Amino acid sequence: xxxxxxxxxxxxxxxxxxxxxxxxxxxxxxxxxxxxxxxxxxxxxxxxxxxxxxxxxxxxxxxxxxxxxxxxxxxxxxxxxxxxxxxxxxxxxxxxxxxxxxxxxxxxxxxxxxxxxxxxxxxxxxxxxxxxxxxxxxxxxxxxxxxxxxxxxxxxxxxx
Numbered sequence: 001x002x003x004x005x006x007x008x009x010x011x012x013x014x015x016x017x018x019x020x021x022x023x024x025x026x027x028x029x030x031x032x033x034x035x036x037x038x039x040x041x042x043x044x045x046x047x048x049x050x051x052x053x054x055x056x057x058x059x060x061x062x063x064x065x066x067x068x069x070x071x072x073x074x075x076x077x078x079x080x081x082x083x084x085x086x087x088x089x090x091x092x093x094x095x096x097x098x099x100x101x102x103x104x105x106x107x108x109x110x111x112x113x114x115x116x117x118x119x120x121x122x123x124x125x126x127x128x129x130x131x132x133x134x135x136x137x138x139x140x141x142x143x144x145x146x147x148x149x150x151x152x153x154x155x156x157x158x159x160x
Contacts, residue, residue, distance in 0.1 A: 010066055017062050021055050048159060049112045049127065056114075060095065064088060097147065104142045108135065121153045128158040 029047060070076050070084040094117050101115040105124065112127040122143050128135075136156055143154045 010070075014062070014066065018059070021058055025051055025055060049114055049125075052114050052125075056116075060091065063091060067091075101143065101146055104146070105139055108138055108142075117147065121155060122147060122149050124154065124156045125159055126156065127160070129160045131156060131158050 029051065067084045067088045071081050071088070076084070098115045098117055101117070101122070101124075102113050105113045105115070105126065110126045110128060114125045116123045124139055124143065126139070131139075139156050140151050140154045143149060144151055
């Protein structure tokens with residue numbers, strides 16, 4: 001089992017990476033807006049989707065590195081190693097599911113989409129000014145069909 005010092009160190013490291021990701025997000029978005037002459041109308045949603053994917057990928061890569069460190073550490077208990085392996089497997093399955101859902105929703109004609117899947121809900125952010133009832137129903141149907149979530153667990157957010 002990991003000692004309290006190691007757990008605190010890992011937790012502090014993850015929080016520090018989260019803060020660094022947030023700061024980089026703000027700095028890079030500020031630089032992109034400055035390079036565009038302050039006109040962020042073109043940058044808006046495309047930047048959001050790109051930035052979100054970059055942040056999500058970086059966070060997941062760091063999480064996988066931490067899990068691998070626990071798995072590869074000879075001082076880790078068998079329970080810790082098994083928990084890390086299970087967490088890594090769940091993360092990988094979640095990544096695959098989100099990718100499939102994003103592809104299926106894009107096939108409905110949306111220019112861009114980001115899906116986040118948690119234990120309680122599925123959030124869908126689509127690049128659209130607004131959604132019709134038919135579009136919302138189609139997206140919800142895809143989520144309900146591909147996951148174990150009910151329609152009450154699906155949140156759809158249009159972003160222009």
